[in-house]
């Protein structure tokens with residue numbers, strides 16, 4: 001049965017004004033799909049890349065890759081969900097900024113009883129990202145309690161989750177952030193040291209903090225502005241994990257530069273490879289549910305916007321005015 005739903009869509013790439021509130025049809029789920037009615041929707045920086053066209057989409061297109069709600073209808077072949085289940089997801093294709101949608105069931109996970117919809121919507125994409133960064137991206141010499149790591153944008157959505165999780169793993173996380181208040185917030189959430197990279201030279205500070213040794217891993221989602229400095233923060237055989245471009249994409253570089261810096265390793269990661277199988281998605285989500293359930297990782301939602309106010313939400317995220325997670329409420 002076809003019904004209508006409100007959906008924020010983009011008809012052309014551009015600024016926040018391109019986010020339009022449309023009314024679209026939503027039908028019954030096909031094989032491998034479900035229909036979910038959202039109770040909360042997660043906002044992520046990747047939504048900005050989709051909106052600006054940095055990551056191109058066919059237009060018009062829905063936007064948003066994270067949400068939580070109740071399963072309304074289940075398509076053929078879906079066995080891990082039933083009508084009435086509370087569920088949350090990080091998933092392709094974009095289209096979570098809406099009241100209800102039909103989508104592939106593969107990346108949807110049942111929400112444990114103790115986790116509410118807002119938390120579920122805020123934490124899936126960001127929490128699964130922190131999970132794979134800390135647990136599935138290992139430097140060649142291993143990563144153990146006591147090791148130093150550098151995490152950029154430490155007071156953001158992914159950042160505050162990573163600070164707490166790294167601390168639970170015994171890692172000595174050095175976090176960067178764009179203001180002294182954001183630095184204080186990162187420290188409150190488990191960063192052992194912080195650097196305001198708008199006022200301090202972070203490479204120099206990392207050298208001082210680590211007694212000249214450098215860190216084993218740099219997690220860099222800022223991209224253009226931090227790339228060069230980040231490579232110089234690594235100790236020999238260290239790992240540079242590039243996973244975003246909040247300041248713009250990284251310029252092409254020659255692999256020849258990596259040898260003299262200490263035979264360092266560079267990788268570019270995306271969550272969607274890690275969650276490309278149902279089994280792996282569930283295993284990673286169970287790990288996330290466990291640290292959230294135990295209280296080791298608290299999901300901090302600092303901004304809430306109505307779905308219809310998605311433009312304001314984007315301006316705030318892009319303008320570096322947010323901390324922690326941001327959600328939209330249908």
Ligand code: NDP
Nearest residue numbers: 044045153156157158177178221243244246247270271320
């Ligand atoms: P955040 O809440 O961390 O927001 C982005 C932050 O980046 C800002 O708050 C700001 O923090 C910092 N930043 C630095 N330079 C700029 C700039 N020029 N413009 C805007 N922001 C800037 O977002 P998310 O938690 O949603 O995502 C964090 C990053 O991780 C993003 O780059 C995102 O694309 C990436 N990501 C990648 C994934 C992957 O698998 N590859 C999955 C999930 C996220 P400050 O003011 O402190 O500098």
